[in-house]
Amino acid sequence: MEKAALYIRVSTHHQIDKDSLPFQKKELINYSKYVLGVDEYEIFEDAGYSGKNTDRPKFQEMMSRIRAGEFTHVLVWKIDRVSRNLRDFTEMYDEIKKYNVTFISKNEQFDTSTAMGEAMLKIILVFAELERKLTAERVYSIMLSRAEKGLWNGAPVPLGYDFDEELKFAVVNEEEAKIVKFIFDTYEEVKSTGEVKHRLEANGIRTKRNGHWTTKTISDVIRNPFYVGTYRYNYRYSPHGKIRPEEEWVVVEDNHPAIVSKEQYEKLNKIMDSNAHGRGTDRTKENHIHVFKGLISCSKCNKNYIASTDRPRSDGYRPSVYRCYNYVHNKKQYRTCSGGIGEVKLGPFVINYIANLIKSNEFISTYGSKGTEKEVEKILLKGSSFKGVAGIIAQDLKHTYEVLLKNTGDILFDSIEEPKDIEQDMELESLKSEKKKIERALQRLEDLYLFSEDSMSEKNYLVKKQELEKRINSINDKIKKRSQEYSRNLPGHDLSFIKKATQYLLAHNLYNDRAINYNKIVKMIDKKLLQDFMQCVVKKITVDEDKTISSIEFVNGLSHRFIYRK
Structure with a gap:
């Protein structure tokens, strides 16, 4: 059965006339029905998305469903609705051809089933990409021209200023300007961004967007010429990217009200240059990999732990050490947390707990409900790494036990067994009941054909049998889809991460008793x-x-909280 995917895109929600969403939709529906003769269709709309790439939600959904074999045609208003990028479009077109999907552009009117049609398509796309690049160049030229005149080109307004809608430029915010002056004056006194940061935090002063200070944010304030009234544009290739050559900068002196004097600005930047030179910023840092980087959180303040290298051991190895953000970024008198843990202790605990979780799964796979929660807990906490742990919070243990029971047998494979309490889903129960009825009807049909004296003809038997089997297959598809939807709503149901863990440990000969x-x-x-x-x-x-x-929380949502002996 033929079915068309109608893809529609406009760059903004306000485009009108021939490129508007309603117009595209109407034209494509009519083309599908009356030209192609395809009455089955589905519309995919991406409003407000650029055509520079294919990173759009509805486009990606459409491609996913094409891969699943749902569509025979892809219909668009113009090919640049898909992408103005030649490579993106070519990749898309090559992929849909693998699934025997016909691509049609209503506006360009070409047939991609012929070699000439394909060639014309690619030629048109080359010019579409050229148009996009020329447009980008024109916009860039306009932005440079505006900057040379001291006009605002759009960017986050720096601390100490607000954007004025009438003037279309930044104006001084007197309260925030006091913070800027405090930063400049304090740095002039202490000559340390770290000390400035501590004093800001101690006084409860936050950044413009209510965040915490870092030495870099303070350095960025002191380095920013905007505070002396200088408008600098085209300074970097991207907001946080590499600095452009100085001849490409646009610099407009005395463009807007200043907050600090040029004399203080230049003095402080010289101090910064001197400090940076003294630290030897050109030294190459050691590329040290921290295994648990970004995974550890403080139970007291909920901030992440910062990774660094510990002292070298006798064999020269330097393990990682992880400390709370508040501990690392505050001086002793300002610290509220003292948390920290070394890789030497953390590593054995975590990797052995993962191995024990795999063993718990194998235990339940073997014994099913005969295995108790207590036995699972004993397996999870087996080993010297857990000698100080008295147990696992009862709620977490019960949840894990139930999840392991529901998924028994399929953990080490891609599929996940349907949960045993899935019958609570009334729709699924109805589908199962209907399937049993049809299976009984199929059995009676076979009995009638094989054993009845008034047997039906072979032709009638095969036709009816095929109809019943088709209905059973259809119901099986619905049951599978409904089971997956229901199963996805069960917290911690997806234990496929255990498969990954097993494969990794086995691959490195780490998994044994x-x-x-x-x-x-x-x-x-x-x-x-x-x-x-x-x-x-x-x-x-x-x-x-x-x-x-x-506690340890796994990627599937399972969380295990530990009880320690005093």
Whole structure:
């Protein structure tokens, strides 16, 4: 059966006339029905998205469903509705051809089933991409021209200023200007961005967007010539990218009201240059990989832990150490947290707990409900790494036990077994009941054909049998789809991460009955692979101030909180 995907895009919500969404929609529907003779269609709309690439929600959904074999035609108003980028379009077109999907552009009127049609399509797209690049160049020229006149070109307004809609430029915000002066005056006094940061935090002063200060944000304020009334444009290739050559900058002196004097600005920047030179900023940093980077959180303040290298051991190996953000970025008198944990303790705990979770799954796969929650908890906490742990919070243990039971047998494969309490879904129950009725009817049909004296003809039997089997297949598809929808709503249902963990541990000969010696294997295995593995399995590790691991949350939502002996 033929079915068309009608793709519609406009760059803004306000485009009118021939490129508007309603017009495109009407034209494509009529073309599908009356020219192609395809009455089955589905519309995919992306309003307000640029054509420079294909990173658009409805376009990606359409492509996903094409891969699933849902459509025979893709119909667009113009080919640049798909993309103005030749490579993106070519990749898309080559892919849909694999699925025997016909591509049609209503406006250009060409047939891609012929070699000439394909060639014309690509020629048109080359000119569409050229038009986009020429437009970008024109816009860039206009922006430079505006900057040379001291006009605002759009950007986040810096601390100390607000955007004035009438003037169409930044004007001084007197309250924020006091913070800017405080930063400049304090740095002139202490000559340290770190000390300025501590004083700002101690006084409860936040950034313009209510964030925490860092030494870089303070440095950016002091380095910004906007505060002396100088408008600088085209300084970097991107907002946080590489600095352009100075001859490409647009600099307009005395363009707007200043907050600090040029004399103070120049003096402080010279101090910064001197400090940077003294620190030897051209030194190359050691490329140290921190296995648990970005995964650890403080149980007291909920901030992330910052990774650094610990002291070298006798064999020269330097493990990672992780400390709370508040500890790292504040001086002693300003600290509210003292949390920290070393890789030497953290690594064995986490990797052995993951291995024990795999063993728990295998245990339940073997014994099913005969295995108890207590036995699962015992397996999870087996090993010297957990000698201080008295148990797992009952709610977390019960949840994990139930999830393991529901998924028994399919954990190490791509599919996940339908949960046993899925019958609570009334729609699914109805589908199963209907399937049983048809299966009984099929059985009676076979009995009638094989054993009845008034047997039907072979032709009638095969026709009816095919009809019933088709209905059963259709219901099976609906049951599968409904099961997946229902199963997705169960927290922690997806244990496919256990498969990844198993594969990794087996691949590195780490999975056996003995405990894993993390501190030994971390010196032998590529740490980047180990880091990637942890990112695939663990979502968050929470650490208490006494350097104990209070909880581990896995990527599927399962969370295990630990109870420690006093």
